[in-house]
Amino acid sequence: MKRRRTIYEGKAKILYEGPEPGTLIQYFKDDTTAFDAKKRAVIEGKGVLNNRISEYLMTQLNAIGIPTHFVRRLNMREQLIKEVEIIPLEVVVRNVAAGSLSTRLGIEEGQPLPRSIIEYYYKSDQLHDPWVSEEHITAFGWASPQDLDDVVNLTIRINDFLSGLFLGAGIKLVDFKIEFGRLWENDYMRIVLADEISPDSCRLWDLQTNEKLDKDRFRRDLGGVAEAYSEVARRLGILPESTPPSGGGPVLVK
Numbered sequence: 111m112k113r114r115r116t117i118y119e120g121k122a123k124i125l126y127e128g129p130e131p132g133t134l135i136q137y138f139k140d141d142t143t144a145f146d147a148k149k150r151a152v153i154e155g156k157g158v159l160n161n162r163i164s165e166y167l168m169t170q171l172n173a174i175g176i177p178t179h180f181v182r183r184l185n186m187r188e189q190l191i192k193e194v195e196i197i198p199l200e201v202v203v204r205n206v207a208a209g210s211l212s213t214r215l216g217i218e219e220g221q222p223l224p225r226s227i228i229e230y231y232y233k234s235d236q237l238h239d240p241w242v243s244e245e246h247i248t249a250f251g252w253a254s255p256q257d258l259d260d261v262v263n264l265t266i267r268i269n270d271f272l273s274g275l276f277l278g279a280g281i282k283l284v285d286f287k288i289e290f291g292r293l294w295e296n297d298y299m300r301i302v303l304a305d306e307i308s309p310d311s312c313r314l315w316d317l318q319t320n321e322k323l324d325k326d327r328f329r330r331d332l333g334g335v336a337e338a339y340s341e342v343a344r345r346l347g348i349l350p351e352s353t354p355p356s357g358g359g360p361v362l363v364k
């Protein structure tokens with residue numbers, strides 16, 4: 111059998127050569143890392159859930175006109191995506207204070223923000239993804255002012271839409287990280303949403319109890335990581351194909 115060519119291997123995903131030019135296959139691993147990859151574990155089933163959750167969110171975003179790299183899910187752990195030139199930025203949106211915002215600025219975790227805040231981090235493992243401003247981004251040419259304008263406009267729409275979508279599932283979208291890429295079609299370029307959107311890259315809290323349903327369960331050793339991710343999938347009305355039916359066997363239909 112012909113081995114597929116690996117294009118890139120990250121901490122939680124692998125990108126393989128796609129079936130035709132301009133496409134890639136994105137494979138979701140069970141590996142999970144935090145704190146600059148100093149903390150590592152394998153969370154069984156996480157990749158399957160993230161593949162499914164990200165497929166769902168990208169598809170819904172596409173339906174409201176947000177361009178994404180997503181083409182279709184291929185199987186439990188893989189999806190076909192369009193090859194894009196990744197803009198080297200982690201775009202973080204915050205609706206409620208948490209994580210590094212709370213520690214850096216001394217704002218109590220859980221405090222709603224007066225308005226949604228967008229932050230940028232320069233993607234560089236070597237530099238530990240430093241916080242950067244629009245000035246740095248355009249001065250160093252990581253994105254042009256026009257690119258950044260598109261990124262901001264798309265990010266605001268994505269935040270509004272996802273906040274509403276999660277609210278409908280009884281979940282508070284506290285914050286999340288997204289990435290964008292340049293998609294070239296002949297001489298024409300447009301900015302599209304890339305990477306993934308999953309409980310690995312979002313903070314998701316139960317609306318009633320503020321219970322964490324995201325990667326903070328791993329970061330903070332709260333346990334029940336895979337259970338929390340599957341709860342998110344369940345509330346969104348999607349569950350991986352492999353999930354056994356709940357309950358104790360066949361039920362007599364009267």
Ligand code: UDP
Nearest residue numbers: 202208209210211285286287310311312313
């Ligand atoms: N995030 C991410 N990848 C990163 C850093 C952050 O997906 O490399 C997400 C994180 O899950 C959270 C949001 O971005 O939903 C904001 O993260 P924060 O800056 O608070 O950093 P953290 O506390 O995760 O170090």
